[in-house]
Amino acid sequence: MITRRTLGTAALGLPLLHRPTAAQNAAGSYPERTVTLVVPWAAGGSTDAVARILAAKLSQDTGKGFVVDNRTGANGTIGFSSVARARPDGYTVLVGTVSTYAMAPHLYQLPYNNETAFTGVGLVASQPMILCVPKASPHQTLAQFVAAAKAPNARMVYANSGAGSSTHLATELFLQAAGIQMTDVGYRGGAPAVQGTLANEAQMIVQAASGVLPLIQSGDLRALAISSAERSPVAPDVPTFKEQGFDVVVAEHIAVLVPAGTPAPIVARLNELFRAAATAPETRQRLAALATVPEEQRPEEWAAYNAAENAKWREVIRSRNIRVE
Numbered sequence: 475m476i477t478r479r480t481l482g483t484a485a486l487g488l489p490l491l492h493r494p495t496a497a498q499n500a501a502g503s504y505p506e507r508t509v510t511l512v513v514p515w516a517a518g519g520s521t522d523a524v525a526r527i528l529a530a531k532l533s534q535d536t537g538k539g540f541v542v543d544n545r546t547g548a549n550g551t552i553g554f555s556s557v558a559r560a561r562p563d564g565y566t567v568l569v570g571t572v573s574t575y576a577m578a579p580h581l582y583q584l585p586y587n588n589e590t591a592f593t594g595v596g597l598v599a600s601q602p603m604i605l606c607v608p609k610a611s612p613h614q615t616l617a618q619f620v621a622a623a624k625a626p627n628a629r630m631v632y633a634n635s636g637a638g639s640s641t642h643l644a645t646e647l648f649l650q651a652a653g654i655q656m657t658d659v660g661y662r663g664g665a666p667a668v669q670g671t672l673a674n675e676a677q678m679i680v681q682a683a684s685g686v687l688p689l690i691q692s693g694d695l696r697a698l699a700i701s702s703a704e705r706s707p708v709a710p711d712v713p714t715f716k717e718q719g720f721d722v723v724v725a726e727h728i729a730v731l732v733p734a735g736t737p738a739p740i741v742a743r744l745n746e747l748f749r750a751a752a753t754a755p756e757t758r759q760r761l762a763a764l765a766t767v768p769e770e771q772r773p774e775e776w777a778a779y780n781a782a783e784n785a786k787w788r789e790v791i792r793s794r795n796i797r798v799e
Contacts, residue, residue, distance in 0.1 A: 501739030508539040514553025531751040550574030558591035562735035573640040576783035594776030595730035597769035633676035683765035
């Protein structure tokens, strides 16, 4: 005689694997309420602007609110720390930059374990960096600039938008590749550093494209090189470092991360939503105005990318003996 206990779904020929898990159910209806996008940088900056463009499109696409929460300080690590402590349910999402997930761990003592605290949803956008000189500079090409910096008794300085920032480390990567030394002149942010370069207080600056393109177009700055692997659509006339003989490929990458432990179906759903939002024609147009292009990285590509970026910047920081007070 068959007892009641044997009459389950298996006895009826219904495979258990067809029963959706709680995580799959959550992903299927996700999002059901407002999603907070934590931006670890101040309102008005380029990362904040990208996050708000994406939030507007995501809200439109899902019918749910995606809101930006700026949690600033300590080169982005305060915002990262808040997300590391958040519930891993997909409703607290980090919009972070390479300076914090790949550079800061090798410059600061962090209140979280950078290797285990987050799950990568993927890169969503990036913008190249451009090496510029003031319009009064005699150097018309990168080769001329490097030759001048190598001249005996050369006393050249570069503008730094913040110790430990991505533009600071990108500059040091270029100096290493070119085999030259320059004095670092620090400013409190990208805009003051650009203004210092315009005033000829520095002979050179490497800055995210969005911060210098209008000045390049007006003729107030001269672009000598762009950091993309190939010529960029944001500045197609500017030659890359690589085509001029310098192994410098850098981008101001913007990534989406969630707290470790977030269910994989929700991570996959977030990736799908962000990729669709970033690559929509109207979003591409708005990002282009910020000298930014969409990225379509998938979650399974994140770990190898993140490991490579961390290794790259760890070595730059070590070899250039960079310290942050």
